[in-house]
Amino acid sequence: MNPRTLSLRALLFLGLWQTGRRSLASAPELRDNPQRIAVVGAGIAGTSAAFYLRQEFGAGVKIDVFEPGAVGGRLATVKIGDYEYETGGSVIHPLNLHMKHFIERLGIPPRKDVPSKMAIFDGKELTFEQSDWYIVDFLRMLWRYGFNFLRMHMWVESILDKFMRIYQYQQYGYSFSSVDRLLHAMGGDNFLTLLNKTLEETMMAEGFSQIFLNDIVAPITRVNYGQSVRLNGFVGAVSLAGADPGLWAVDGGNKKVCSGLLYHSKSELIPARVTSISVKVRPSKTGTTTSFYEVNYVGESGSAHSLYDIVVIATPLHQGKSDITFSGFSPPLPSHYPGRYHQTVSTLVHGMLNMAYLGTIQPASDFTVSDVLTTDLKGSLINSLSSIDPVHIPQGYKRPPASQTKVWKVFSPQPLSQEQLQDMFLSWDLVSETRWSAYPSYRPPQRKTPPFILHNRLYYLNAVEWAASAMEMSAISARNVALLAHHRWHKQDGKIDQEDLHTRLRGEL
Secondary structure, three states: OOHHHHHHHHHHHHHHHHHOOOOOOOOOOOOOOOOEEEEEOOEHHHHHHHHHHHHHHOOOOEEEEEOOOOOEOOOOEEEEOOEEEEOOOOOEOOOOHHHHHHHHHHOOOEOOOOOOOEEEEOOOOEEEEOOOOHHHHHHHHHHHHOOHHHHHHHHHHHHHHHHOHHHHHHHOOOEOOOHHHHHHHHHHHHHHHHHOOEHHHHHHHOOOOHHHHHHHHHHHHHHHHOOOOOOEHHHHHHHHHOOOOOOEOEOOOOHHHHHHHHHHOOOEEEOEEEEEEEEEEEEOOOOOEEEEEEEEEEEOOEEEEEEEOEEEEOOOOEOOOOOOEEEOOOOOOOOOEOOOEEEEEEEEEEEEEOHHHHOOOOOHHHOOOOEEEEOOOOOOOOOEEEEOOOOOOOOOOOOOOOOOOEEEEEEEOOOOOHHHHHHHEEEEEEEEEEEEEEEEOOOOOOOOOOOOEEEOOEEEHHHHHHOOOOHHHHHHHHHHHHHHHHHHHOOOHHHEOOOOHHHHHHHHO
């Protein structure tokens, strides 16, 4: 992908972000804003939702954010020695405009870049090792895979071109009532087809070779989603975009975005676990009845409940991920939606790598690879092995060579045993293990994604994860749900599920 094209396109849409008009016609008179809004979950989805709800409904509304654990959710760090390291979501694409907007608004700088190199491991030996020379790597790829590698970047760029449309829709205040409608606004029927076919089927139909899929594409999907090329084509394209140049992270840890958004939204953080949500009907001043949502929760002080006009659920409603129950709804709401979340174990090891594990005889002092990706072989022990840097890069920092003790991150489907650690490392002095139910298990066809709208003013933000799970996807969904809640509260149906933005823009020129 051409970096110059990326930067020009990013500047174009950032310009639209700053100068675009929210409405193409006079807005109808709005009714009074809600008084209280609840957001369940304080990860990137929930804190983005709080930020955008404040933006849509103004200063008068009280926003409560419920979170029983640490702010940041699946964005988390762990301290090893004097430094902190990412153990959750770690990289952001250069065209993720919401995440870029967040750090600009919050005044948080991106992390300093440390040059890295990649290798691919088939379980026995390294089948590819990136060199210091781009032209050498290009010729090696050309010799083995023809133009598959270039064509892959062109295919991913064509997906990104369509994906970028959502920013313009959201800048002009458009929202969508379902994941399918949001995807259709981006890429039409093609995106819905991607959702219901495997990445393997999609790329084979585009003329990519099976050996290229096995050797190059599968290692990328494994490191990003812990799954093979048989995940859906849309999340597969998102995964391949994660192999683009220019990936970045937030200085001090990506979780800082969540705490910053929470602060800027002027929300109240309630450290409690939501147990149930029910509908309550109360008389109003005018003699009519008004419905509210009663949120029941358990915190350090015991059980409590509060009433809200709008509730946004920003935590997965799936087996093993949630125990929220719903009562008083007609028709009844399920406590869990179909599908399961995929386990990825993130193990941070402060130790010295065993070069023999990688099937190479080169001295550790000469091994400058930072990211080892793995092919999709039966019984493969790990998904990736990476030398990682602190979340804050100190002045004069240089990544230690493999001949020295340093921090490695291992992604694996199951926890690593002592014997497995002994195979990979000559020695270690600290091991930190985090078991993530990090993202859905993507097994197309995806017959039906969960709804954004659970009830009149009850919304489910994490429905978007069943198309693709990523920080930017959560931010896009948060923006969409905030707009959707605003338009439905004020009965602005003309801004919901409309795909005529470009027609209307042309009409105004």
